[in-house]
Amino acid sequence: GVVTVNAILGYAALIEGKEILNLDQTGLAQKGGAVLASLILAKEKSALAANKVGMGKADLYLVLDLLGGANPVNLDRLHPDRTIAVVNTTLVPTGEMIRNVDLSFPDLTFLKGTINRFTRAGRNVFVDAGTLAEGLFADHMMTNIFTLGVAYQAGLIPLAAGSIEAALRLNGVQVEENIQAFRYGRLYAHTPARVEALVKPSLRGFAEERAEALARLPQKVHPAYEALLDRTRPLDQEARRMLAIRIAELIEYQDVRYAEQYVDFILRVADQESEAIPGRHDLTHAVICSLYKLMAYKDEYEVARLYLKKDWRERLLGMFDEPRWVIYHLHPPILRTMGLKRKIALGPWFNVFLRLLYWMRRLRGTRLDPFGSLVVRQEERRLIPWYREAVEAALASLDPTTYDLAVEVAKAPDRIRGYESIKTASVMGVKAQVATALDRLREARVGATREEAERQAIKGYERGERR
Numbered sequence: 001g002v003v004t005v006n007a008i009l010g011y012a013a014l015i016e017g018k019e020i021l022n023l024d025q026t027g028l029a030q031k032g033g034a035v036l037a038s039l040i041l042a043k044e045k046s047a048l049a050a051n052k053v054g055m056g057k058a059d060l061y062l063v064l065d066l067l068g069g070a071n072p073v074n075l076d077r078l079h080p081d082r083t084i085a086v087v088n089t090t091l092v093p094t095g096e097m098i099r100n101v102d103l104s105f106p107d108l109t110f111l112k113g114t115i116n117r118f119t120r121a122g123r124n125v126f127v128d129a130g131t132l133a134e135g136l137f138a139d140h141m142m143t144n145i146f147t148l149g150v151a152y153q154a155g156l157i158p159l160a161a162g163s164i165e166a167a168l169r170l171n172g173v174q175v176e177e178n179i180q181a182f183r184y185g186r187l188y189a190h191t192p193a194r195v196e197a198l199v200k201p202s203l204r205g206f207a208e209e210r211a212e213a214l215a216r217l218p219q220k221v222h223p224a225y226e227a228l229l230d231r232t233r234p235l236d237q238e239a240r241r242m243l244a245i246r247i248a249e250l251i252e253y254q255d256v257r258y259a260e261q262y263v264d265f266i267l268r269v270a271d272q273e274s275e276a277i278p279g280r281h282d283l284t285h286a287v288i289c290s291l292y293k294l295m296a297y298k299d300e301y302e303v304a305r306l307y308l309k310k311d312w313r314e315r316l317l318g319m320f321d322e323p324r325w326v327i328y329h330l331h332p333p334i335l336r337t338m339g340l341k342r343k344i345a346l347g348p349w350f351n352v353f354l355r356l357l358y359w360m361r362r363l364r365g366t367r368l369d370p371f372g373s374l375v376v377r378q379e380e381r382r383l384i385p386w387y388r389e390a391v392e393a394a395l396a397s398l399d400p401t402t403y404d405l406a407v408e409v410a411k412a413p414d415r416i417r418g419y420e421s422i423k424t425a426s427v428m429g430v431k432a433q434v435a436t437a438l439d440r441l442r443e444a445r446v447g448a449t450r451e452e453a454e455r456q457a458i459k460g461y462e463r464g465e466r467r
Helices: 002-015 095-099 108-117 129-137 140-153 161-171 175-190 192-199 206-216 219-231 237-253 256-276 282-295 300-308 310-318 348-363 375-396 403-415 420-466
Strands: 019-025 036-042 060-063 084-088 125-127 328-330 344-346
Touching: 002 019, 002 036, 002 140, 002 161, 060 140, 084 108, 084 140, 125 140, 129 140, 129 175, 129 192, 140 161, 140 175, 161 175, 175 192, 206 219, 206 237, 219 237, 219 256, 237 256, 237 282, 237 300, 256 282, 256 375, 282 375, 282 403, 300 310, 300 348, 375 403, 375 420, 403 420
Parallel strands: 060 084, 084 125
Antiparallel strands: 019 036, 328 344
16 A cells, blocks of 8 residues: 555665655544555755645655545645656545445546646646456456556656565565566656557457357357347447346346347337337347346355356355365345355365356245245345336337436346345335336437427428418
């Protein structure tokens, strides 16, 4: 974090025999605020006065959190003729955003502009360090050291690179990774394209997603999967790419018939969208995502499937040196109804029961479903026909004047969050929003129809007058 970066720079300065004063301000972070740190370097101790950078006296503004860095309360140490900013532009959700999913980030251009107004805008460096660090190391923890490397190579830190790397070794935490992150940051400052080329994701298209799905699915369902994909040929390439992923997932989630129901509805939506608004695909894309989300609700059978996924297990074990075993900590709703208020720990032996539970997915939604009587599961199943009916209602009034409202209805399930009581409350809110959107959609259609009728009447009257 911020304090660690400050300490590393302080150690590096001491290695070189320089004098330092620093101040870490962590109190606000305990109340949801930002962590601030000041570091003052000098050759002679007599040049040091206070351990906090004075008003307008900062030479370098190293911003590791853009939201905190653009906060006006943190800008009084900057000066537009003196301070140069190196900013990590990766946006990290605040605690309030996690509690309230309707909150969104301020505009990135606005945040950058705020910092530019208080600093030497022409020298500032803005870098999406979080994304680059994640791509290079599969770990966001390298973000801050990567940003430090950018600042160093920009000529803004009066220390030797060897001293900073020595301080990283003294820190003793993920030493090689941190040194590499520092060096990659330096490389980015010198030649951004070289680093970006290393982490730029390959653009996976329909063919790649199809091949991956076939490699994962059992051989016996390959013909059915291919047949469903063939039915999507009339759709645009992005829709087909999205469906190649989701059809395979639904086959694994339940069975081929379940995936067929999904494809049937998507094709019906696509046909009506194409007829009403030729060339537009937003509505179909939204339904592809939203209907999948509702049909693949995470129940006990799905949890078992996800835990048994080979790639998930390999990624998990790869995060640790010589892992011994995986222990599952579970607290399913059925245990809560029995009065158990905490998670239970289950060792590797539980894999047998996970495989049995996944096999039992055939009971999902039937009278023999042992979890079917749970209120939350019944509600999740009811959401599927509710959503289809809402989309069909939107399609019934679809025209250029109502298109945006129809897309809003189609995207509504994306706002459903959480599990059990939290999910129930979220569902109620989304249903109310959809009902309101459908009312507005019908009113817009009626209004457009009335206006068209009036125009036709006026044209008829004008033709009669001319005769």
